[in-house]
Amino acid sequence: AQSVAQPEDQVNVAEGNPLTVKCTYSVSGNPYLFWYVQYPNRGLQFLLKYITGDNLVKGSYGFEAEFNKSQTSFHLKKPSALVSDSALYFCAVRDGNFNKFYFGSGTKLNVKP
Amino acid sequence: GAVVSQHPSRVICKSGTSVKIECRSLDFQATTMFWYRQFPKKSLMLMATSNEGSKATYEQGVEKDKFLINHASLTLSTLTVTSAHPEDSSFYICSARSGTGGSNQPQHFGDGTRLSIL
Numbered sequence: 001a002q003s004v005a006q007p008e009d010q011v012n013v014a015e016g017n018p019l020t021v022k023c024t025y026s027v028s029g030n031p032y033l034f035w036y037v038q039y040p041n042r043g044l045q046f047l048l049k050y051i052t053g054d055n056l057v058k059g060s061y062g063f064e065a066e067f068n069k070s071q072t073s074f075h076l077k078k079p080s081a082l083v084s085d086s087a088l089y090f091c092a093v094r095d096g097n098f099n100k101f102y103f104g105s106g107t108k109l110n111v112k113p
Numbered sequence: 114g115a116v117v118s119q120h121p122s123r124v125i126c127k128s129g130t131s132v133k134i135e136c137r138s139l140d141f142q143a144t145t146m147f148w149y150r151q152f153p154k155k156s157l158m159l160m161a162t163s164n165e166g167s168k169a170t171y172e173q174g175v176e177k178d179k180f181l182i183n184h185a186s187l188t189l190s191t192l193t194v195t196s197a198h199p200e201d202s203s204f205y206i207c208s209a210r211s212g213t214g215g216s217n218q219p220q221h222f223g224d225g226t227r228l229s230i231l
Contacts, residue, residue, distance in 0.1 A: 034219055043119065043206050043222035044157075090156065101147070101208075101220055105156045 002027045004074075004091045006104035013081050013111055021076040021107045023091030032094040033074045034101070035065055037087045044090060050074060061085070081111045116140055117209050119223025127231055128199060134192045134226045136207030142187035143209035147220060148180070151204045163190045197230045204228075 004025045013019045025031055032051055036044040048059025055067045065076045076089060091104040116139040124132050136146055144165050149157040161182050163169045169182035179201075181193040190209075194201055204227055208220035 036222075041204075041225065041227065043117070043224045044208070046219040046221065049219055100159060100162065102159075103156045106154075 002093045002095045002102050004033075004093045004102060004104040006089075006091055006107045008107050009105075010108045010110065013109070015083050015111050015113050016080050019078050019081040019085070019109065019111070021089050021091075021109060023074045023076065023104060025072050025074060025091075025093050027093055031067075031074075033065075033067065034092040034094070035059065035063070035074075035076050036090045036092060036103075037061075038090065038106075039087050047076070047089075081109075083111050083113050085109060086111045115211070115221040117143075117207065117221045117223040119207050119226055121226060122224060123227045123229075125229045125231065126197065129196055130230075132194045132197055132228060134194075134205055134207070134228075136190045136192070136209065136223050138188045138209045138211075138221070141209075141211045143190075143211060144187065145210045146184055146190040147208045147210075148182060148190075148192050149206045149208070151206060151225070153204075157206065160192075194228065197228070199230045202228055202230045 034049045035047040038044045047063050048057050050057045050067045058064045063078050067074050089107050092101045118137045120135045146163040148160045151157050159172050160175045161169045161171045163182050163184040165184050165187050171177050184190040204225050206225040208222045210220050211218050
């Protein structure tokens with residue numbers, strides 16, 4: 001069965017500092033991994049995905065994620081955090097057989113000025 | 114591109130009322146749409162997968178007769194919460210995936226519907 005884990009409920013970082021939001025996955029077969037962001041009372045916005053190719057994936061709003069097969073991780077990163085990055089972030093894995101997405105529990109990112 | 118519109122954004126109604134939520138893909142054809150329920154400070158729970166022209170596939174534990182899903186066209190899916198009760202109060206989110214570009218395309222989400230049953 002496919003699953004993702006986000007070990008941190010909350011991440012606090014100062015504006016201008018680098019940020020990392022962690023995600024580990026468990027899949028059978030090739031992993032198809034995604035990151036989404038959710039602002040209050042809104043749906044989810046797609047940030048980036050890893051299907052195949054380079055392990056470092058670049059996405060929207062300056063975010064990137066590093067796929068690490070040996071550590072089964074897909075951590076979201078940004079070199080310099082903005083206050084406007086404060087939101088809820090979800091890691092997701094797609095089930096190859098049924099086209100379902102399985103979401104992690106979410107990590108609340110707080111960027112303080 | 115890839116805009117999904119969900120309507121209404123908020124509904125407040127009395128217990129026993131049936132509520133219909135619409136999910137539209139505005140600039141692409143969505144062969145598959147998904148309905149999720151999100152509890153406060155919790156992740157998304159997949160309720161059902163809706164395929165155009167066929168019956169929805171419900172996740173285990175989701176009542177088919179309670180949550181009616183119709184996907185009559187490539188741009189519209191509806192979720193009807195029948196005879197809603199206070200425990201049905203939640204944030205419902207739809208998503209859609211384009212039929213083109215392969216099955217690894219991301220899902221695109223609507224802005225959600227806050228349902229409050231009094």
